[in-house]
Amino acid sequence: MNDIDTVVERFREAGMKITPQRLSIFALLMDNKDHPSAENIYHQVLEIHPSISFTTVYKTLQTLRDLGEINELSVDPERAHYDPDVSEHYHAFCRSCRGIRDIFPGESSSFSSELPELEGFRVQSVQVAFTGQCEECS
Amino acid sequence: MNDIDTVVERFREAGMKITPQRLSIFALLMDNKDHPSAENIYHQVLEIHPSISFTTVYKTLQTLRDLGEINELSVDPERAHYDPDVSEHYHAFCRSCRGIRDIFPGESSSFSSELPELEGFRVQSVQVAFTGQCEECS
DNA sequence: TTCTCTGCAAATCGTTTGCAGTAAA
DNA sequence: TTTACTGCAAACGATTTGCAGAGAA
Numbered sequence: 258m259n260d261i262d263t264v265v266e267r268f269r270e271a272g273m274k275i276t277p278q279r280l281s282i283f284a285l286l287m288d289n290k291d292h293p294s295a296e297n298i299y300h301q302v303l304e305i306h307p308s309i310s311f312t313t314v315y316k317t318l319q320t321l322r323d324l325g326e327i328n329e330l331s332v333d334p335e336r337a338h339y340d341p342d343v344s345e346h347y348h349a350f351c352r353s354c355r356g357i358r359d360i361f362p363g364e365s366s367s368f369s370s371e372l373p374e375l376e377g378f379r380v381q382s383v384q385v386a387f388t389g390q391c392e393e394c395s
Numbered sequence: 396m397n398d399i400d401t402v403v404e405r406f407r408e409a410g411m412k413i414t415p416q417r418l419s420i421f422a423l424l425m426d427n428k429d430h431p432s433a434e435n436i437y438h439q440v441l442e443i444h445p446s447i448s449f450t451t452v453y454k455t456l457q458t459l460r461d462l463g464e465i466n467e468l469s470v471d472p473e474r475a476h477y478d479p480d481v482s483e484h485y486h487a488f489c490r491s492c493r494g495i496r497d498i499f500p501g502e503s504s505s506f507s508s509e510l511p512e513l514e515g516f517r518v519q520s521v522q523v524a525f526t527g528q529c530e531e532c533s
Numbered sequence: 534t535t536c537t538c539t540g541c542a543a544a545t546c547g548t549t550t551g552c553a554g555t556a557a558a
Numbered sequence: 559t560t561t562a563c564t565g566c567a568a569a570c571g572a573t574t575t576g577c578a579g580a581g582a583a
Contacts, residue, residue: 274557274562295547310565315548317563331524334469336547349516360513373525375498378487381527387511389519412537412582433572448540453573455538474572 258286258326258341267324281305282317286327292338292348292357332357332386347385353394360387396424396464396479405462419443420455424465430476430486430495470495470524485523491532498525 258264261283265275281302291297299314318339321327330338332350338357340348347360373380396402399421403413419440429435437452456477459465468476470488476495478486485498511518 269558272562276557276563278564308565312549312566313564319549329472331469331472334467334475337472349513349518351516352519358516375487375525377530378489378496378525379528379533380487380525381490382525384522384524384526386522386524387513387516387518387520388522390517392515395517407583410537414538414582416539446540450541450574451539457574 258321258343261287264321264326267326268320271324273320278302278306278309278313279317281309282314282321286321286339286341289341290359292330292340294333294336294338296336298339328382330357330386331384332388347387349387349389349391351391351394352388353390356391358391360385396459396481399425402459402464405464406458409462411458416440416444416447416451417455419447420452420459424459424477424479427479428497430468430478432471432474432476434474436477466520468495468524469522470526483521485525487525487527487529489529489532490526491528494529496529498523 259267261280264283265280268275268279282298285293285298285301293301295311295315295318298318299309299311302309302314318327318329322329322339325343326341328340328343330340330348332338332348333355335355342359345362347362349358349360350356351358373383397405399418402421403418406413406417420436423431423436423439431439433449433453433456436456437447437449440447440452456465456467460467460477463481464479466478466481468478468486470476470486471493473493480497483500485500487496487498488494489496511521
């Protein structure tokens with residue numbers, strides 16, 4: 258995710274408006290390493306905007322995703338999680354606590370960081386998801 | 396997925412019963428390379444058992460998954476797909492036709508076939524999903 | 534007979550949408 | 559003023575569950 262000023266600029270360029278709710282969502286996501294769900298984000302923004310609706314959070318996340326500012330992860334079969342780090346990296350999902358940890362190429366020897374070439378398929382994105390148990394849950 | 400006799404044996408050993416419905420589902424999955432959804436399987440079994448319910452299909456898939464006979468894929472954010480091939484391989488998911496193609500290690504140079512070691516995480520499975528557009532949809 | 538499975542119907546839950554009032558530009 | 563956004567309430571759709579009758583062992 259770009260810095261807030263850049264995100265704001267991109268919204269304006271696209272003819273979209275900047276609202277206090279959106280600014281709070283941007284701020285919450287910025288540098289967030291927790292891979293929150295829409296519900297997580299909603300509950301956190303509630304502290305700042307007690308009357309914000311889930312719908313607003315949901316639609317803002319959709320927009321950010323469509324702009325490529327954040328990634329929507331499908332690692333957790335029960336719900337989507339969001340990641341403001343759109344650089345090449347992978348995820349370790351703990352079945353027990355449903356936590357998601359970042360894995361950077363190099364940390365796992367057997368996965369390189371190059372976008373692969375596939376015969377007869379135009380690859381737009383790659384998701385590598387390790388599922389298992391984190392240290393705390395073992 | 397093991398051959399049908401072995402699957403039947405495993406069910407019996409676990410105190411579970413073998414029904415005509417289950418046998419048809421086993422047969423449909425065996426060597427199936429289509430990565431069907433539960434709904435797909437349900438519609439196919441309907442031809443053989445016109446009164447089978449979705450619930451029965453659903454519960455059988457759960458059981459097969461829990462036994463490790465099939466994998467439940469979360470490549471498609473809209474629904475689960477099932478794969479009787481539980482050997483190490485990856486998937487290419489086409490956003491347009493929602494089709495899933497198998498990718499075997501070696502076909503994609505940048506992903507090896509070894510189960511990786513991650514510091515402080517017990518890896519139980521790895522899902523590598525390439526999302527994009529297949530040849531037919533391009 | 535015993536115990537699991539089947540099929541129905543309903544509940545669940547994350548996600549998505551329509552719309553009227555609100556607020557940004 | 560114009561146009562997009564917010565929040566509500568309801569729809570949606572895949573998934574999951576409770577339960578009574580059916581069927582496998």
